[in-house]
Structures are given as structure tokens and as C-alpha cells.
Amino acid sequence: MRILVIGSGAREHALLVALAADPAVAELHVAPGNPGMVQATRHDVSVTDPEAVTALARKVGADLVVVGPEVPLVAGVCDALRAASIPVFGPDAEAARIEGSKAFAKDVMAAAGVRTARAEIVDSPADLDEALDRFGPTWVVKDDGLAAGKGVVVTADRAAAHAHALACLDDGHPVLLESFLDGPEVSLFCLVDGETVVPLLPAQDHKRVGEGDRGPNTGGMGAYTPLPWLPEGMVSRIVTEVCEPVAREMVARGCGFSGLLYAGLAITSNGPEVVEFNCRFGDPETQAVLALLETPLAQTLNAVATGTLAEQPPLVWRDGAAVTVVLAAENYPATPRRGDLITGAEQPGVLHAGTGRDADGNLVSAGGRVLSVVGTGADLAAARAEAYRILDGIELAGGHFRRDIGQAAEEGHISIPG
Numbered sequence: 001m002r003i004l005v006i007g008s009g010a011r012e013h014a015l016l017v018a019l020a021a022d023p024a025v026a027e028l029h030v031a032p033g034n035p036g037m038v039q040a041t042r043h044d045v046s047v048t049d050p051e052a053v054t055a056l057a058r059k060v061g062a063d064l065v066v067v068g069p070e071v072p073l074v075a076g077v078c079d080a081l082r083a084a085s086i087p088v089f090g091p092d093a094e095a096a097r098i099e100g101s102k103a104f105a106k107d108v109m110a111a112a113g114v115r116t117a118r119a120e121i122v123d124s125p126a127d128l129d130e131a132l133d134r135f136g137p138t139w140v141v142k143d144d145g146l147a148a149g150k151g152v153v154v155t156a157d158r159a160a161a162h163a164h165a166l167a168c169l170d171d172g173h174p175v176l177l178e179s180f181l182d183g184p185e186v187s188l189f190c191l192v193d194g195e196t197v198v199p200l201l202p203a204q205d206h207k208r209v210g211e212g213d214r215g216p217n218t219g220g221m222g223a224y225t226p227l228p229w230l231p232e233g234m235v236s237r238i239v240t241e242v243c244e245p246v247a248r249e250m251v252a253r254g255c256g257f258s259g260l261l262y263a264g265l266a267i268t269s270n271g272p273e274v275v276e277f278n279c280r281f282g283d284p285e286t287q288a289v290l291a292l293l294e295t296p297l298a299q300t301l302n303a304v305a306t307g308t309l310a311e312q313p314p315l316v317w318r319d320g321a322a323v324t325v326v327l328a329a330e331n332y333p334a335t336p337r338r339g340d341l342i343t344g345a346e347q348p349g350v351l352h353a354g355t356g357r358d359a360d361g362n363l364v365s366a367g368g369r370v371l372s373v374v375g376t377g378a379d380l381a382a383a384r385a386e387a388y389r390i391l392d393g394i395e396l397a398g399g400h401f402r403r404d405i406g407q408a409a410e411e412g413h414i415s416i417p418g
Helices: 010-020 050-060 070-074 077-083 093-100 102-112 125-133 158-170 234-252 285-290 297-305 380-391
Strands: 002-007 027-032 064-067 119-122 139-143 152-155 175-178 185-193 196-199 208-210 214-217 222-225 258-268 271-278 321-328 350-352 355-357 363-365 369-377
Touching: 002 010, 002 050, 010 027, 010 285, 010 297, 010 350, 010 369, 027 050, 050 077, 064 077, 064 297, 070 077, 070 093, 077 093, 093 102, 093 234, 093 258, 093 271, 102 119, 102 175, 102 234, 102 271, 119 125, 125 158, 125 175, 139 158, 152 158, 152 214, 158 175, 185 234, 185 285, 185 297, 196 234, 222 285, 222 380, 234 258, 234 271, 258 297, 285 321, 285 369, 321 380, 369 380
Parallel strands: 002 027, 002 064
Antiparallel strands: 119 175, 139 152, 139 175, 185 196, 185 258, 208 214, 222 321, 258 271, 321 369, 350 369, 355 363
16 A cells, blocks of 8 residues: 655654554655655645645555645645545545634534533624623633644633734634633544544643643643543543534535544533544644554555445554653744754654754754654553653753653542532
8 A cells, every 4th residue: 555644743753653564555655744754755745735735646656645734634635635536534625624613613513412612703803802701710712713733822811811812813813712611631533434433542632831731832742641530431422422423413514524533622520521623633642642553554544535434343552551742942832943953863752743954964953843752651650751761862952841741640630520
């Protein structure tokens, strides 16, 4: 099987590592990729250009295309590939609106009877103050469009909520105000093929830049799986109460979902309630989840792409735990510094994201989240220790990472309200 992966981040690097381990895979290609993706042949193409991606897929003879990031999905890359009869893992543009438009997602959830935060769309600065008065004392303000995980502000500071909302509106984007959901958050990835839903392992992301969940939101500073504090049967409940009803509703609307549906949830005193949906694998949770998958990945993704997911055997997982820790560049998540030398990254468990080569061929930083490090072990403590052991061998001037990824779960400090 020849596979073309679209994307250049640590999520796509993790996909390539898992795909390379599948005996059915004969050849891997990636566009545009990054210097760490030695498993695949790299190609320079505009990933938001459906025709260019389709032409590349034809050129390399791809038997399957896996689209990683949300932007090409929303841009309709999968539509073009399907029109050319090329199997693709990822939803069409209409279905990708589940992530591309918060308002669309809320409408789908309301029709499907799925619990989520109370929400209100604001599309004019003149209406903002009055709307903010209807929320609080903790405000949740979301950019209605794509924002790479950084379009959300959760704050008890009304002025900060106002400033973020106004910035979105000034950029021409409506904003979504939501009620705050108490309870720990869970990321659950589900393979979805129409009305067939197959969950992966649940994970928890750490969004804030600083330890103790302080500072601004980022694209994700780390994640771990499985979740020792999650009640038995909760994954099945999420599938039954959230993911399957949404999948059915989208089929009923004529935009059935095919690909990876990511449900971000809060486990509240009322049970699981949806924070957001994404239309693709999430970063950094993917890096941890795929590290424990034993089922051949290429054959599984191909089953989704070809409409045969319901015929596949249950997924098989390794025992133990996995932890992802993100190494970020100086000044991330603001304007990250670029061009700094990276040493010590040539180790197992290191996945590249924001990396490049300088004129002398040295590995340097080229983005905000530079590397993801994945540690595995018999339990969460062992996996954390392995991740930080690897990280301590990597040097990046000004680089920073959180040392508390998974710590609260390891110490038994996470509980569900009520």
C-alpha cells in the first residue's frame, strides 16, 4: 500500500511512525512534512489546494491519502480526492464544519440531543457587553472559526473576556460565548464511517502554557493516556450519548462523517458534556494514543476510507501508559523565536513539528511547538519518567516545557464533581 500523509506537525509524524510499522505499507509519502520525517519521501505542495493535493496523490500512486490538519479538511481537499476516486481518510468540507464552525457544531448537537455548554453567538461589537452580562463569573470566549487551538479564552476577568471577543470581532469573526463546564476534560478520538463509531483510548490534553494550568491557552503542551481517574464504562457512555447521535445527525443532514471525530468533553456532575468537536486527530493527544495501538494503523484507516469499518475486528491496545510532552520555542504561544540550534533530538520517542534546517544543515527551531517527546511505560509514573528522561537530553536555547504533564492523574488528584 502506498500512503500519502498531508501535514507537517508532530501529529503527522506520529501517524507516519505508526503507518511505517504496518506490514501492509510499502511506501510512505508526506506533504509538506518536516526534517524529522525520515519514514517518508517529502513533497512540496500547497496542502490547502485540493487540485494540487489530488495531482500529487496521482503522481505517487497513492492507495490512501491521510489528511492530518483541519485547514485542508475545511478547504475541501477530501472532496477533490473522492471526486478523483482516490481513497482518503478525512471528512468532506461540509462535514468538517463540525470543527470549522462552532455555531454549526452547536446546531448539530441541539438536533442530536447532546449535552453541551449553553452558548450564544455574538457578531457585532455593539451587542458584546450585554451578552457578556448574561455569562460569568467564569467566561468562555471562542473564535467561531479555526484558530489552531488558541482561539479560546477561559477567564474570570471580564475585561480579558471582552478584549478577546473584541479582537475576534475586529478580525471579522463572530464569537461564541459559553457557560463554563466544571469537571475534568477528556479527549476521545473516534473512527467514524457514517453511523459506525469506534473509539480509541481516551486522553487528556494540557492546554495552558504554564505548570499548574496557568497562563494562556496553547495548541497543547502535553497529553497522557489512559486516564486512571475515568470511571469504568465512561467511554461507552460518551460513544452512546455523544458520538453516535452526532454521527447519525450528520448522516441525516446529508453530510455523513468519514474520518476521525474528536470529541473534547468535560466530565461534569451531569455526565459527559461537549466542549468542542474537531474533525481530525488532535495534537498532542495523537502522539500518546498511537504509541499504545497494536492494531495495524494503515489497514484501519483504509477501512474507514473505503466504508468497511463495521467489518473490522476490535482494536487491540498495548498495556501500560503513554505521555507526550511538548518542547516549545522561546516566547511561545506569542511570537516564537526561530532559528535556534536543536541538539539531542536524534532519539527514539522524539517527534518533529516546528523544525527546519539552517544553511549548514543543522536542525533548528522553525515554529512554536518544536518537538513532541513520547514516553511509554508500565504505568503513568513510568511513562512520565521516560518522557522527561528523553527531554533532559535535548537542548534548545530558550526552549520550555511543562514538567507536570499527567502529574495530577498520577498523584490521584483528579476527581469528577458530584
